[in-house]
Amino acid sequence: MEQAEIGLIGLGVMGANLALNIAEKGNRIAVFNRTPEVTRAFYEAAGALQDRIIPCETLEEFVAAIRPPRPIIIMIKAGDPVDQQMALLRPILSDNDIIIDAGNANFRDTMRRFDGLKDSGLTFIGMGVSGGEEGARNGPSIMVGGTPESYARVEKVLTSIAAVYDGAPCCAWLGTDGAGHFVKTIHNGIEYADMQMIAEIYGILRDGLNMSASEIANVFGEWNRGRLNSYLIEITEIVLNAADPITGKPIVDMILDQAGQKGTGKWSVIESQQMGVPATAIEAAVAARSISSMKAEREAAEGILGLPKVPEFVVEDRAAFIKDLENALLAAKVGAYAQGFAVMAQASREFNWSLPMPVIAKIWRAGCIIRSQFLDEITTAFTEAPEAANLIVTPAFADIVKDTDAALRRVVSAAVLHGLPVPALASALGYFDSYRRARGTANVIQGQRDFFGAHGFDRVDGADAHHGPWGSGLGHKS
Ligand code: 6PG
Numbered sequence: 501m502e503q504a505e506i507g508l509i510g511l512g513v514m515g516a517n518l519a520l521n522i523a524e525k526g527n528r529i530a531v532f533n534r535t536p537e538v539t540r541a542f543y544e545a546a547g548a549l550q551d552r553i554i555p556c557e558t559l560e561e562f563v564a565a566i567r568p569p570r571p572i573i574i575m576i577k578a579g580d581p582v583d584q585q586m587a588l589l590r591p592i593l594s595d596n597d598i599i600i601d602a603g604n605a606n607f608r609d610t611m612r613r614f615d616g617l618k619d620s621g622l623t624f625i626g627m628g629v630s631g632g633e634e635g636a637r638n639g640p641s642i643m644v645g646g647t648p649e650s651y652a653r654v655e656k657v658l659t660s661i662a663a664v665y666d667g668a669p670c671c672a673w674l675g676t677d678g679a680g681h682f683v684k685t686i687h688n689g690i691e692y693a694d695m696q697m698i699a700e701i702y703g704i705l706r707d708g709l710n711m712s713a714s715e716i717a718n719v720f721g722e723w724n725r726g727r728l729n730s731y732l733i734e735i736t737e738i739v740l741n742a743a744d745p746i747t748g749k750p751i752v753d754m755i756l757d758q759a760g761q762k763g764t765g766k767w768s769v770i771e772s773q774q775m776g777v778p779a780t781a782i783e784a785a786v787a788a789r790s791i792s793s794m795k796a797e798r799e800a801a802e803g804i805l806g807l808p809k810v811p812e813f814v815v816e817d818r819a820a821f822i823k824d825l826e827n828a829l830l831a832a833k834v835g836a837y838a839q840g841f842a843v844m845a846q847a848s849r850e851f852n853w854s855l856p857m858p859v860i861a862k863i864w865r866a867g868c869i870i871r872s873q874f875l876d877e878i879t880t881a882f883t884e885a886p887e888a889a890n891l892i893v894t895p896a897f898a899d900i901v902k903d904t905d906a907a908l909r910r911v912v913s914a915a916v917l918h919g920l921p922v923p924a925l926a927s928a929l930g931y932f933d934s935y936r937r938a939r940g941t942a943n944v945i946q947g948q949r950d951f952f953g954a955h956g957f958d959r960v961d962g963a964d965a966h967h968g969p970w971g972s973g974l975g976h977k978s
Contacts, residue, residue, distance in 0.1 A: 515575035517637035569596035595621035607678030628684020630868035641868035642671035643681030662868025673854030689768025693836035696785035701736035713750035730872030808919035827907035835928030840892035
């Protein structure tokens with residue numbers, strides 16, 4: 501029998517969809533699931549694609565069914581299961597075979613796994629896949645980290661299954677070891693910020709302007725035809741318009757306000773803090789999810805504190821305010837993306853990856869959850885100004901910030917005045933206000949640090965005197 505071009509382990513929804521996508525694009529694929537019934541059911545449901553699928557019930561049979569050097573995609577729960585699966589595979593693989601982890605792995609695990617295979621003859625690829633179930637089936641965005649040689653072996657298959665934007669596949673090799681999973685992690689961090697900002701704007705429309713779910717849906721629908729055009733805005737309109745089959749009410753009003761999280765948002769924040777790169781909008785979004793999950797505590801707190809006593813939310817020109825919300829969302833979004841790209845730029849230096857910023861923006865234009873027209877603008881901005889210190893100082897994005905930051909300021913002010921929580925929007929605004937101000941206030945902090953700890957400071961006149969006139973007894977003033 502003709503051998504398969506590639507193998508895939510793990511026929512959960514994501515794995516099954518990816519396998520069908522691979523087969524549909526003309527590639528022969530061997531599949532394996534640790535529960536043989538799952539493999540059988542998958543094969544039976546594959547219909548016309550069965551011709552290109554080799555279902556295997558043992559790992560040995562699976563490995564023998566793939567053309568060496570064998571690329572094997574593992575699409576299982578991130579963490580220990582991946583190590584366990586690798587341990588089972590290692591003894592039955594041959595030199596140059598490639599283990600590809602396509603789950604949402606922590607890039608530090610990916611680096612460890614990559615290093616762990618170094619002298620084994622095998623290689624490792626950490627592959628970020630975005631687009632959810634639908635993307636896996638019809639075209640995800642694929643972020644690859646590994647050796648260029650191992651990528652060359654799988655490039656044809658991966659580019660055949662990826663989403664396409666303007667004729668270009670949304671798949672690229674981004675660097676060695678953990679590069680692909682790092683970029684996927686930051687993608688998810690940005691996704692958290694994007695989603696939280698949309699939710700905050702929804703909150704202003706719902707609790708400030710007292711609009712119904714379907715009225716708010718119309719606003720998002722309108723915005724999706726403008727500069728905010730994106731998958732997340734599009735699905736927000738759909739979510740807000742959907743009716744609950746049980747009560748007939750808008751489903752969004754029946755969904756509990758407690759959001760889950762699996763870890764990638766948190767990892768983005770940990771890594772950005774680790775590197776000293778501010779990602780405040782992403783941090784705010786992750787924290788907001790955590791607060792959302794504290795439902796019982798929030799209910800108790802509202803019982804004790806009540807909602808803030810605020811003036812009535814009066815808007816004189818509703819249309820103008822809604823326009824402000826649109827521009828505020830755009831401005832804040834720029835802040836979140838600028839932060840995510842700044843984190844990747846620093847990681848690229850720290851881990852010697854040479855992450856190609858325009859390429860990352862390019863492969864996020866379609867297939868992934870944050871896909872949007874906006875990413876095309878980021879692609880152009882980074883292509884024209886590859887050395888820019890930050891997205892917001894590239895000419896095109898500096899213009900967007902200058903055009904929209906006043907709206908963001910008005911919206912954040914109105915929300916704060918009326919007690920509506922907008923932590924991510926406010927963080928983006930604080931980021932702009934701090935980043936664009938040449939003279940900040942850390943001189944006071946340096947004075948304090950020198951006072952209590954003799955930490956020293958630099959002077960504005962460059963003079964060679966690095967301590968203040970605090971007298972003797974530094975650190976002991978009372
Ligand atoms: C994607 C998604 C995907 C998944 C995340 C969501 O890019 O396709 O980000 O990776 O939906 O696991 O993570 P949370 O459960 O943490 O929201």
